Amino acid sequence: MHDFIVVGSGSGGGSLAYYLTKGGAKVLLIEAGKMYRKDTFPKSEADTSAQLYWGGGIEFDKDARMGFLRTKMVGGSSIVYQCLMDRFDDIAFNDWKSESGVDWFNNQDMAPHYDAVESDMLLHTFVESERNGNARLFVDACDKLDYKWGALRRGQGDCGADKGNDCLACLGGCHRDSKQSSLVAFIQKGEKLGLEIQTEVEIGQIESNKDSVTIKGINNGKPISFQGKKVILCGGSFGSTKMMLQSGYKSKLPALGNNFASHPQFMWFGLQKEKVDAHKLMFQSVASKDPNFRKQGFKLENVFAPPISIAMLYTIYGAKHQQYMKRYRHMQCIEVAIRDENNGTIQIDNKGKLIVTKRFTDSDMLKKSKGLEVIKNILSTSGAEEVFESSLYFGLHLMGGCVMGIDPNKSVVNPDFQVHGESNLYIADSSIYPNAPGINPGLTIKSLGHRLAQQLIK
Amino acid sequence: MANHFSNAAKKGLSRMGDLILPASGEFPKYSDVAGLQYLDELVVNAPKEDIDSLNLLLTILSFMPTFILKWLIGKMATSQSNPSNGFIGVTFRQLDVGLKGLVFTTYYGEKINPNYTGKTPEQLVDFKINRIVD
Ligand SMILES: Cc1cc2nc3c(=O)[nH]c(=O)nc-3n(C[C@H](O)[C@H](O)[C@H](O)COP(=O)(O)OP(=O)(O)OC[C@H]3O[C@@H](n4cnc5c(N)ncnc54)[C@H](O)[C@@H]3O)c2cc1C
Numbered sequence: 001m002h003d004f005i006v007v008g009s010g011s012g013g014g015s016l017a018y019y020l021t022k023g024g025a026k027v028l029l030i031e032a033g034k035m036y037r038k039d040t041f042p043k044s045e046a047d048t049s050a051q052l053y054w055g056g057g058i059e060f061d062k063d064a065r066m067g068f069l070r071t072k073m074v075g076g077s078s079i080v081y082q083c084l085m086d087r088f089d090d091i092a093f094n095d096w097k098s099e100s101g102v103d104w105f106n107n108q109d110m111a112p113h114y115d116a117v118e119s120d121m122l123l124h125t126f127v128e129s130e131r132n133g134n135a136r137l138f139v140d141a142c143d144k145l146d147y148k149w150g151a152l153r154r155g156q157g158d159c160g161a162d163k164g165n166d167c168l169a170c171l172g173g174c175h176r177d178s179k180q181s182s183l184v185a186f187i188q189k190g191e192k193l194g195l196e197i198q199t200e201v202e203i204g205q206i207e208s209n210k211d212s213v214t215i216k217g218i219n220n221g222k223p224i225s226f227q228g229k230k231v232i233l234c235g236g237s238f239g240s241t242k243m244m245l246q247s248g249y250k251s252k253l254p255a256l257g258n259n260f261a262s263h264p265q266f267m268w269f270g271l272q273k274e275k276v277d278a279h280k281l282m283f284q285s286v287a288s289k290d291p292n293f294r295k296q297g298f299k300l301e302n303v304f305a306p307p308i309s310i311a312m313l314y315t316i317y318g319a320k321h322q323q324y325m326k327r328y329r330h331m332q333c334i335e336v337a338i339r340d341e342n343n344g345t346i347q348i349d350n351k352g353k354l355i356v357t358k359r360f361t362d363s364d365m366l367k368k369s370k371g372l373e374v375i376k377n378i379l380s381t382s383g384a385e386e387v388f389e390s391s392l393y394f395g396l397h398l399m400g401g402c403v404m405g406i407d408p409n410k411s412v413v414n415p416d417f418q419v420h421g422e423s424n425l426y427i428a429d430s431s432i433y434p435n436a437p438g439i440n441p442g443l444t445i446k447s448l449g450h451r452l453a454q455q456l457i458k
Numbered sequence: 459m460a461n462h463f464s465n466a467a468k469k470g471l472s473r474m475g476d477l478i479l480p481a482s483g484e485f486p487k488y489s490d491v492a493g494l495q496y497l498d499e500l501v502v503n504a505p506k507e508d509i510d511s512l513n514l515l516l517t518i519l520s521f522m523p524t525f526i527l528k529w530l531i532g533k534m535a536t537s538q539s540n541p542s543n544g545f546i547g548v549t550f551r552q553l554d555v556g557l558k559g560l561v562f563t564t565y566y567g568e569k570i571n572p573n574y575t576g577k578t579p580e581q582l583v584d585f586k587i588n589r590i591v592d
Contacts, residue, residue: 039591044567044569050499050500050501050502055503055504055505056500056502056505057503057504060551062548063551064552065538098587163590164590165588166588166589168587175591176591176592273503279587301465309587311558318477322482322485324485325566343470391539392555
């Protein structure tokens with residue numbers, strides 16, 4: 001029997017499985033998706049969406065308004081993420097602490113875990129010469145308007161920028177093993193130390209025994225089960241919550257499925273007379289860093305996407321659509337991501353299908369409109385000839401559903417990551433986030449994995 | 459690979475596609491370019507019941523009069539800004555994203571008809587990225 005079975009191999013599961021294996025434990029990592037390596041990742045935008053994402057591309061909330069992106073493969077969403085690695089500030093940890101009652105939610109207690117994870121990843125802070133056209137427009141306008149901005153820190157090794165490699169391609173998996181996904185930074189290293197991986201198994205049922213946990217799933221249409229001394233769920237906000245709901249925990253833990261947040265992102269475009277080439281080179285190297293924006297609950301990022309995704313964002317059809325796409329290389333793009341309230345819920349229907357409800361509160365709408373005001377100022381200062389907003393919006397940072405806290409009526413796991421009332425079942429991924437930090441979640445998810453591994457290895 | 463879409467459904471998609479992306483300037487109309495042979499690849503991870511509903515809907519659209527298709531597209535286009543979360547509002551939004559997804563993917567990207575000889579929409583958009591592996 002394995003000492004530990006980790007279910008889900010994304011940001012949380014990848015780092016946890018690695019640190020447990022490194023600590024000498026016998027570990028099995030189970031993943032619903034396939035294993036892709038740097039030379040087997042899909043090469044087109046269409047194949048990336050179809051093959052790597054849950055739901056075959058985008059999943060939607062109950063109202064079909066907000067799209068959610070999460071991937072299904074070894075490495076989870078860390079394969080497609082931008083790998084911007086930020087530590088939380090005191091604001092984020094204080095809000096977590098007051099919502100959850102967990103006293104180690106602070107920068108001092110988390111520092112050793114951040115340090116450990118950062119030392120296992122290659123990190124790079126972008127410099128001026130790496131800014132592409134979109135970033136230059138953003139920085140120039142922010143300077144003129146006196147908005148504070150900052151260079152981003154990304155997990156990456158050699159991206160081949162000097163050779164003209166365009167990092168937009170790595171949104172479908174990095175073909176250079178440069179981007180520090182969980183696969184590159186942790187899982188591949190873990191494999192060398194004896195980490196076992198079972199792919200294409202979707203776990204649906206969890207049963208706790210006295211000294212072990214049995215988990216049951218489906219592999220290529222056939223039932224399969226595993227038994228581990230301890231099982232840690234790392235299926236992400238939707239994945240872990242779904243496994244817990246399917247296993248009947250809602251009756252014991254009323255908070256299961258609550259407190260969902262997703263840092264919703266709204267994209268704005270400005271059409272420039274000259275080519276911007278927002279898709280070239282390092283396509284995301286700067287972001288807003290204005291303390292006023294942080295206080296108001298939003299941040300701005302320079303993002304972009306390949307043509308099919310950009311086409312989806314423009315809701316006018318006919319010849320106008322093609323004329324708009326014709327100006328792809330002239331598009332300047334900025335998004336506002338808001339620190340949304342955690343009022344969303346994750347449920348399943350009687351067929352086991354996920355039902356996510358996420359409606360904006362007045363405070364969310366205010367954050368959005370404040371952010372949009374700033375974006376409009378930036379786009380007009382940059383000299384955009386035309387400006388428009390995409391009416392589609394997305395959540396890429398899926399958080400909550402199995403939140404951590406001291407009160408079993410308001411949370412699902414205790415401060416030791418254990419499911420309340422269970423001794424061998426744990427959760428360690430973005431589902432345990434008590435509320436939205438308003439900061440990129442990936443580094444903290446990995447660091448929480450390190451913290452739990454240290455605790456379990458003891 | 460499973461054969462999810464009937465010929466009638468493909469015809470329905472082509473008709474909708476030609477209204478969404480007609481011939482305009484240098485751009486060809488959707489049905490001249492559409493990589494309909496790739497549809498099954500594009501839904502490998504989509505839930506089976508969603509694919510079945512889409513196949514049925516496209517089949518129905520294949521024999522609907524053009525004015526109905528135009529009306530539907532108008533409703534889809536405004537669905538994202540429609541404040542209603544009722545059944546109709548939600549259905550049009552789902553339809554908007556589902557149909558647009560298939561149409562744009564088989565037009566603006568690489569999944570196009572290999573027999574098409576003109577300048578492809580991807581070339582017209584002038585999208586090229588360097589994937590340097592070493
Ligand atoms: C396009 C994009 C860009 C992003 N950019 C950034 C960024 O720059 N910085 C940042 O910090 N964050 C970023 N994020 C967010 C970040 O990727 C996620 O917050 C993070 O990966 C979540 O980690 P996780 O371990 O909770 O879940 P995931 O990484 O999603 O991993 C969950 C894994 O569990 C598997 N799984 C689920 N259910 C089951 C089951 N029943 N059985 C077996 N396996 C299962 C899934 O297939 C998946 O592999 C981005 C996300 C996206 C989509």
